[in-house]
Amino acid sequence: xxxATPPLLAASALSFYRQDEPVFGPLQFELHPGQLALVEGDxxxxxxxxxxVLAGLLHVGEGELFWRGEPLRRDHCAAEIVFLxxxxxxxxxxxxxxxxxxxxxxxxxxxxxxxxxxxxxVGLAGYEDEPVRRLSAGQKKRAxxxxxxxxxxxxxxxxxxxANLDRHGIAxxxxxxxxxxxxxxxxxxxxxxxxSFHGGEPQRIRxxx
Amino acid sequence: MNQAPLGRACAAxxxxxxxxxxxxxxxxxxxxxxxxxxxxxxxxxxxxxxxxLQRIAGGAVLVTVLLAMLLALDGMFRSDIEDxxxxxxxxxxxxxxxxxxxxxxxxxxxxxxxxxxxxxxLASMLQLPxxxxxxxxxxxxxxxxxxxxxGAVLVALTAGTRRSGMLLALMLLPLCVPVVIFAAGALAAxxxxxPWIAPIAWLGAALALALVLAPLACAAALRIxxxx
Amino acid sequence: MSSWIPLWLHKLGSPPTFYRFAGKLRPxxxxxxxxxxxxxxxxxxxxxxxxxxxxxxxxxxFVHVPSxxxxxxxYGVMAVSAFIALVWRIKLAEVVAMESAPIGAAFTLIxxxxxxxxxxxxxxxxxxxxxxxxxxxxxxxxxxGVIGLYHAFEDRRQGARAAAFLALIGIINVPIVHFSVxxxxxxxxxxxxxxxxxxxxxxxxxxxxxxxxxxxxxxYVFSLCSRVRADLLALESxxxxxxxxAAGETAR
Numbered sequence: 001x002x003x004a005t006p007p008l009l010a011a012s013a014l015s016f017y018r019q020d021e022p023v024f025g026p027l028q029f030e031l032h033p034g035q036l037a038l039v040e041g042d043x044x045x046x047x048x049x050x051x052x053v054l055a056g057l058l059h060v061g062e063g064e065l066f067w068r069g070e071p072l073r074r075d076h077c078a079a080e081i082v083f084l085x086x087x088x089x090x091x092x093x094x095x096x097x098x099x100x101x102x103x104x105x106x107x108x109x110x111x112x113x114x115x116x117x118x119x120x121x122v123g124l125a126g127y128e129d130e131p132v133r134r135l136s137a138g139q140k141k142r143a144x145x146x147x148x149x150x151x152x153x154x155x156x157x158x159x160x161x162x163a164n165l166d167r168h169g170i171a172x173x174x175x176x177x178x179x180x181x182x183x184x185x186x187x188x189x190x191x192x193x194x195x196s197f198h199g200g201e202p203q204r205i206r207x208x209x
Numbered sequence: 210m211n212q213a214p215l216g217r218a219c220a221a222x223x224x225x226x227x228x229x230x231x232x233x234x235x236x237x238x239x240x241x242x243x244x245x246x247x248x249x250x251x252x253x254x255x256x257x258x259x260x261x262l263q264r265i266a267g268g269a270v271l272v273t274v275l276l277a278m279l280l281a282l283d284g285m286f287r288s289d290i291e292d293x294x295x296x297x298x299x300x301x302x303x304x305x306x307x308x309x310x311x312x313x314x315x316x317x318x319x320x321x322x323x324x325x326x327x328x329x330x331l332a333s334m335l336q337l338p339x340x341x342x343x344x345x346x347x348x349x350x351x352x353x354x355x356x357x358x359x360g361a362v363l364v365a366l367t368a369g370t371r372r373s374g375m376l377l378a379l380m381l382l383p384l385c386v387p388v389v390i391f392a393a394g395a396l397a398a399x400x401x402x403x404p405w406i407a408p409i410a411w412l413g414a415a416l417a418l419a420l421v422l423a424p425l426a427c428a429a430a431l432r433i434x435x436x437x
Numbered sequence: 438m439s440s441w442i443p444l445w446l447h448k449l450g451s452p453p454t455f456y457r458f459a460g461k462l463r464p465x466x467x468x469x470x471x472x473x474x475x476x477x478x479x480x481x482x483x484x485x486x487x488x489x490x491x492x493x494x495x496x497x498x499f500v501h502v503p504s505x506x507x508x509x510x511x512y513g514v515m516a517v518s519a520f521i522a523l524v525w526r527i528k529l530a531e532v533v534a535m536e537s538a539p540i541g542a543a544f545t546l547i548x549x550x551x552x553x554x555x556x557x558x559x560x561x562x563x564x565x566x567x568x569x570x571x572x573x574x575x576x577x578x579x580x581x582g583v584i585g586l587y588h589a590f591e592d593r594r595q596g597a598r599a600a601a602f603l604a605l606i607g608i609i610n611v612p613i614v615h616f617s618v619x620x621x622x623x624x625x626x627x628x629x630x631x632x633x634x635x636x637x638x639x640x641x642x643x644x645x646x647x648x649x650x651x652x653x654x655x656x657y658v659f660s661l662c663s664r665v666r667a668d669l670l671a672l673e674s675x676x677x678x679x680x681x682x683a684a685g686e687t688a689r
Contacts, residue, residue: 020673020675057436079302081300085296091225091288093228093232102221104221109213366599367589379582383575387613394620408620430599433599434595436595
């Protein structure tokens with residue numbers, strides 16, 4: 001692949017230790033705009049930890065991260081990264097619409113995108129004003145996915161986005177990923193389940209347990 | 210693409226926490242009820258002599274308000290940690306200290322402000338002279354934000370632990386000794402008809418310092434506590 | 438790491454080197470602490486003349502005052518290593534800070550107990566809200582908070598970092614508490630009899646005091662070395678150098 005622009009995110013000899021025990025790594029990868037990467041590995045191989053390190057929730061153990069070719073600095077790239085973890089970050093007492101308003105307040109919003117449209121896109125029309133705690137697990141997940149549409153981020157870090165979703169939900173995640181990648185975004189996804197990604201063969205990052 | 214402006218982000222966090230508190234209005238009443246009950250216990254324990262109650266009124270109200278705030282402090286970040294909202298706040302492209310400052314402000318508005326509102330009632334239950342009331346309110350208005358700010362730093366430090374109630378009290382006690390001393394000192398001076406401005410000025414200076422430093426310390430503490 | 442830190446100090450920061458160094462230092466410090474402690478006690482309890490005001494009761498200062506100094510001194514050491522631990526993420530500094538806390542708490546407790554013993558004779562009561570005793574009590578709570586926070590975490594290193602942060606907040610708090618308690622004390626009561634007035638000290642009282650101070654410092658170093666060694670073995674249990682030590686122990 002010949003790309004003039006530097007990769008969006010690159011890791012060199014990245015590893016992480018917990019209590020001096022290596023959790024993963026050393027890992028080496030580059031993620032270019034318009035690319036999807038699947039993080040593969042067994043339970044306990046450090047997939048979630050890798051995503052939390054990349055998101056900036058955990059300190060880099062050893063090695064280096066680069067953002068658009070420069071050593072990564074959190075204050076420069078925080079606006080362009082969105083992280084969706086096991087905990088969805090939704091307030092149960094607020095409605096999906098209110099939750100999205102907060103996300104937009106903190107991260108900004110894509111041009112022409114508003115909470116109502118984002119919720120319509122993830123199939124939550126009619127549930128906009130229901131408190132999140134009354135939604136089913138799958139609907140909560142969809143409400144969290146709506147944040148991806150709302151927030152203007154170049155890099156998506158998705159930890160198990162397919163969990164709790166039915167067939168239509170899985171198709172929705174794939175559709176969101178395809179749209180994001182087609183628009184020049186990049187995504188790092190961990191998953192046990194099969195990903196029927198249509199926009200070309202995704203890059204695979206293997207974690208060694 | 211639009212980056213979220215700082216003012217809008219602050220407003221979003223503040224509005225969120227206030228809305229959440231409003232949706233659970235019952236929780237706001239708890240510290241107030243607690244303070245009311247504790248104040249009711251004093252005359253039972255000490256006897257209903259007006260002179261004695263009058264002497265302890267200022268200090269008793271202060272300590273009661275402090276304990277009631279301690280009760281509510283534990284919950285400042287807990288639900289946010291459990292549902293992952295705190296992670297999202299940490300990752301947001303906004304200065305974390307400022308966002309946490311907004312959370313502390315919301316917490317103060319929902320726990321300390323109701324306590325300040327009923328403080329005159331508590332004080333008059335213990336026969337505090339009406340003339341001292343303004344000084345008490347001033348002392349509370351300066352002391353309670355101090356406790357919210359200091360408490361927030363400690364709550365952030367215990368964010369990674371499971372049990373934190375008693376530990377929080379143990380950690381907060383040494384920090385709030387000076388606050389209690391100066392607030393109660395001002396009250397005692399006012400009650401004796403002495404000038405009370407000096408301790409109030411000290412409290413004000415400490416509050417100004419805490420307003421700047423505590424949110425920064427809170428952000429640093431939270432990053433340590435979440436780094437696991 | 439910055440270049441201004443001497444190389445030997447940098448080397449000492451590595452757990453196996455410190456483990457060996459502390460092992461060598463430990464017996465010497467214990468011997469020094471015992472010898473100096475006995476000399477100081479002999480000087481304080483036998484050689485020094487009785488006080489013209491307090492008689493023999495004042496002799497408790499030979500335990501009380503060095504303990505009080507150690508309580509503050511160890512808090513200082515803890516805060517400095519806490520700062521190093523947080524800024525440079527050095528494991529040894531975390532261990533030193535966390536293992537200093539119980540020793541400092543013990544010295545503070547001794548100060549409080551001896552202070553109240555003296556109080557029984559002088560004031561006729563076990564506890565008086567004297568400014569110094571109150572400050573010591575708050576110091577004890579600061580220590581207990583640090584120890585409690587450290588043990589509340591499942592991950593020991595994370596607990597150490599959180600507790601180190603608390604220790605730093607505490608060191609800012611110590612002078613504020615001291616100042617406010619003094620202010621509070623003058624507000625509510627007049628000056629009480631001082632346990633330790635500088636004007637009444639004669640040379641024969643000072644040298645046992647200073648000797649005891651050195652003895653307590655040696656004891657602290659001894660105790661710290663032992664605790665840090667044990668902690669390093671636990672923290673680094675997976676490392677080669679610990680395996681070698683374990684193999685050596687079983688072979689013996």
